[in-house]
Amino acid sequence: xxxxxxxxxxTPIYYVxxxxxxGHAYTTIACDVMARFKRLDGFDVxxxxxxxxxxxxxxxxxxxFGTTPQELADKxxxxxxxxxxxxxxSNDDFIRTTEARHIKAVQFLWExxxxxxxxxxxxxxxxYSVRDEAYYNEDELSVxxxxxxxxxxxxxxxxxxxxxxxxxxxxAEPLLKLYEEQPQFIMPSGKRSEVISFVKGSLRDLSISRTxxxxxxxxxxxxxxxxxxxxxxxxxxxxxxxxPDTTGxxxxxxxxDLHMVGKDILRFHTVYWPAFLMAAxxxxxxxxxxxxxxxVEGEKMSKSLGNVVKPADLIETYGLDQTRYFLMRxxxxxxxxxxxxxxxxxxxxxDLANGYGNLCQRVLSMIQKYHGGQLPAPEVxxxxxxxLLNAAKGMLDAVRTELDVQAFNKALDAIWHVVDEAxxxxxxxxxxTLSKTDTVRLGTVLYTLADVIRQLAIMTQPFMPETSNRIxxxxxxxxxxxxxxxxxxxxxxxxxxxxxxxxxxxxxxxxEEAK
RNA sequence: GGCACCGUAGCUCAGCGGUAGAGCAGGGGACUCAUAAGCCCUUGGUCGCGUGUUCAAAUCACGCCGGUGCCA
Numbered sequence: 001x002x003x004x005x006x007x008x009x010x011t012p013i014y015y016v017x018x019x020x021x022x023g024h025a026y027t028t029i030a031c032d033v034m035a036r037f038k039r040l041d042g043f044d045v046x047x048x049x050x051x052x053x054x055x056x057x058x059x060x061x062x063x064x065f066g067t068t069p070q071e072l073a074d075k076x077x078x079x080x081x082x083x084x085x086x087x088x089x090s091n092d093d094f095i096r097t098t099e100a101r102h103i104k105a106v107q108f109l110w111e112x113x114x115x116x117x118x119x120x121x122x123x124x125x126x127x128y129s130v131r132d133e134a135y136y137n138e139d140e141l142s143v144x145x146x147x148x149x150x151x152x153x154x155x156x157x158x159x160x161x162x163x164x165x166x167x168x169x170x171x172a173e174p175l176l177k178l179y180e181e182q183p184q185f186i187m188p189s190g191k192r193s194e195v196i197s198f199v200k201g202s203l204r205d206l207s208i209s210r211t212x213x214x215x216x217x218x219x220x221x222x223x224x225x226x227x228x229x230x231x232x233x234x235x236x237x238x239x240x241x242x243x244p245d246t247t248g249x250x251x252x253x254x255x256x257d258l259h260m261v262g263k264d265i266l267r268f269h270t271v272y273w274p275a276f277l278m279a280a281x282x283x284x285x286x287x288x289x290x291x292x293x294x295x296v297e298g299e300k301m302s303k304s305l306g307n308v309v310k311p312a313d314l315i316e317t318y319g320l321d322q323t324r325y326f327l328m329r330x331x332x333x334x335x336x337x338x339x340x341x342x343x344x345x346x347x348x349x350x351d352l353a354n355g356y357g358n359l360c361q362r363v364l365s366m367i368q369k370y371h372g373g374q375l376p377a378p379e380v381x382x383x384x385x386x387x388l389l390n391a392a393k394g395m396l397d398a399v400r401t402e403l404d405v406q407a408f409n410k411a412l413d414a415i416w417h418v419v420d421e422a423x424x425x426x427x428x429x430x431x432x433t434l435s436k437t438d439t440v441r442l443g444t445v446l447y448t449l450a451d452v453i454r455q456l457a458i459m460t461q462p463f464m465p466e467t468s469n470r471i472x473x474x475x476x477x478x479x480x481x482x483x484x485x486x487x488x489x490x491x492x493x494x495x496x497x498x499x500x501x502x503x504x505x506x507x508x509x510x511x512e513e514a515k
Numbered sequence: 516g517g518c519a520c521c522g523u524a525g526c527u528c529a530g531c532g533g534u535a536g537a538g539c540a541g542g543g544g545a546c547u548c549a550u551a552a553g554c555c556c557u558u559g560g561u562c563g564c565g566u567g568u569u570c571a572a573a574u575c576a577c578g579c580c581g582g583u584g585c586c587a
Contacts, residue, residue, distance in 0.1 A: 331528095
């Protein structure tokens with residue numbers, strides 16, 4: 001009885017040569033928020049993440065470590081699996097490009113590309129950067145000390161070898177038509193303009209196989225060649241829904257609703273990938289969203305500066321939900337952002353501890369203090385009560401609208417509007433006075449507040465699952481009544497005995513410098 | 516070099532033709548349920564510079580300066 005609408009969302013697959021940093025965490029958390037939101041909103045969600053394991057760079061690293069590429073991949077893939085767990089991410093699958101299911105899918109896809117007539121054997125000569133796993137033109141390079149470097153600063157080497165090519169040049173028109181007809185295929189819109197101008201500037205055919213190393217998926221029927229790592233990698237999105245079997249999960253989930261990517265890999269996802277899919281006669285994903293980068297205290301993150309922020313350290317220092325909240329709230333998704341201790345502490349203290357957390361604490365404490373911990377029953381509702389309840393009622397639509405375009409920060413703004421209204425309501429109703437003058441009215445006020453907190457906690461689940469659930473526990477909301485359908489349908493039951501409250505978000509105090 | 520985008524309060528940004536806005540930070544006040552939190556009030560900007568269009572310009576056009584991105 002699955003009448004639920006499917007929703008398929010993916011992170012990029014992370015390259016096993018990298019160590020997990022805050023950028024990986026950011027992408028993954030953003031996807032997790034979307035996935036959790038959609039599930040609570042009644043969708044049948046598939047949320048995929050995983051690792052990209054082939055390529056010359058991995059082979060070289062393995063050689064340098066005196067190990068095999070497979071061993072290196074096994075070890076480092078596990079780091080990303082651990083990261084997902086550490087971040088409390090709710091992915092439904094974790095794909096590795098070295099898995100049999102993927103190799104089978106990619107080889108099948110290759111044959112479809114061959115059939116399309118858009119793959120031909122030629123020979124490639126040009127500059128290649130192993131570090132970037134990308135080809136460059138002569139005029140893009142700079143020369144230092146007699147060596148050539150890509151615009152990214154990565155060294156390049158001259159490669160000359162037989163290679164299969166994909167006739168990407170034939171896809172300029174269809175791609176431009178796609179961008180035109182589906183304006184939200186590439187987001188944010190600034191990135192869309194960049195891709196359009198890139199495609200208009202003429203596309204060259206793409207080399208899609210290599211013969212000078214062998215850590216990759218073999219080209220069917222010509223095993224001297226391994227496939228270009230990006231062709232291999234991009235296909236993970238269809239492997240995970242069962243391709244080449246196009247019934248079952250593929251029929252249900254494909255095309256993907258959202259590929260979330262960092263801005264560095266936008267071109268692969270908005271030019272190469274749709275072109276491959278068109279050639280293979282498969283439906284195209286609905287949206288690719290490119291998010292920005294985080295700097296640290298105003299500086300670019302880099303190994304040489306030694307300022308790379310590790311997710312585990314953030315969680316250790318600030319807490320998991322606090323970190324998730326900060327990353328989603330601090331900047332408009334798509335923009336670059338700056339991570340600073342000051343901004344982090346401010347968000348935690350102002351929004352979480354003083355705003356949301358303290359609201360819960362003061363209300364629940366008053367229920368203990370004035371009502372013996374038993375949830376009061378509401379009597380006649382006043383205009384003030386209705387105003388607050390209506391604000392809460394409006395949250396879901398507002399948040400849904402914002403998350404439909406990945407405006408995580410605006411979604412949180414909308415929720416916090418209600419937090420602020422509720423704190424104001426407490427002040428205006430002054431339950432501490434009512435406790436002496438009008439206990440009937442007191443009961444109504446406290447009940448109203450408790451139910452608004454219930455709705456807030458339901459709404460914050462996608463962003464801060466752990467703490468939200470703790471708040472819902474304090475309100476004794478049954479586990480099966482925490483979906484968005486329960487917002488209006490299942491208000492709190494008067495008379496319920498509530499446990500003694502505990503603060504949801506502690507204030508963050510910078511540890512004293514040890515002297 | 517070409518094409519985009521950006522330059523608005525100390526900070527981050529919204530507004531994009533009709534008497535300058537929000538959050539945070541700063542200042543003051545009344546309260547006390549609460550995580551010394553919350554609430555109310557408040558200081559603060561010739562909207563990068565210049566010219567033009569218009570009855571009217573942060574808002575449109577052109578030029579310049581400064582910054583960012585993509586491409587070459």
